Amino acid sequence: MLSMQLTDDAELRALEPWHAPEFAQHVAAAQDHLLKWLPWSTSAAEEEGAEKLLQRYADAQARDEGRILGIWVGGKLVGGTLFRVWTRSMGTCELGVWLAPEAVGRGLVTRASKVMIDWAFRVRGMHRVEWRCATTNTRSSAVARRLGMTREGVLREAFQLRGVRHDTEMWAILASEWPTKP
Template identity: 85%
Template sequence: MLSRSLTDDAELRALEPWRAPEFAAHVAAAQEHLLRWLPWGASAAEVDGAEKLLQRYADAQARGEGRILGIWVGDKLVGGVLFRVWDQAMGNCELGVWLAPEAVGRGLITRASTEMIDWAFRVRGMHRVEWRCATGNTRSSAVARRLGMTKEGVLREAAPLHGVRHDIEVWAVLASEWPRSGLGIRPEA
């Protein structure tokens, strides 16, 4: 089982389909917070929807096309990271994240994202990792900045969510720009 310490009390773990009831409860508890930015915030609040989402990522991982990991503080799921898009042939992927409001401000998303980016570059040989967020999601763009990503532009009204079209910022980091920090999910993990 994949498990990676993020802090003294938080870790990154595989978020597999059998965890659908726990994932659905987590999403339902944080739904008001998550719905503002995530299209799956409503459907994943039910066990069936959560299971479908987690199975989609399990199938993608089995094909070598990405993964989804959860962030736990103690025994409580509080957020996660995922590769929403994975194009091995082009060497490009897109990282996505979410976090419950009670876990905000602890650096968990920055640490978990560092692990995922490091794994994508060092283990899977990706060339580019993208980060996309709505222009109003200042916490998300702040993480992209902390990760050393470059803001490449804005896709105007590119993402409809709950009847509103949002401008989407595109951030990215290239393998050649990624620091050799020694952090990350090791190849044997």
């Protein structure tokens, strides 16, 4: 099983369909926070929806088209990271993240994202990792900046969430820009 220590009490590990009860509980507890950014946060707050989402990523991983990992602190699921898009033929993927409000500010998303990006470049030979976030999601933009990504522009009203259109920032980093030492 994949498991990577992020801090003394935090780890990044596979988030699989059998985690659906824990994932649903996590999403339901953080739902007010997650609703601002993530369309799946409503359906995944129920065990059936959580299992469908996790199975979708398990199936995508089996086809080499994506994957999802969770961040646990002290044995409790508090967030995660995923390759929402994985296009091996183009060497391009899109990294996404989420975190419960009680875990914000510890650098967990930045650490987990570094692991994911490093794996995409060094192990899988990807060429480009993208990061998209609403222009109003300043915490997400700050992570992209800390990861050394370049802000490539804004996709105007490109993302619709609960009937409201949002501008989306596009960030990216190329394999040639990623530090050579982990």
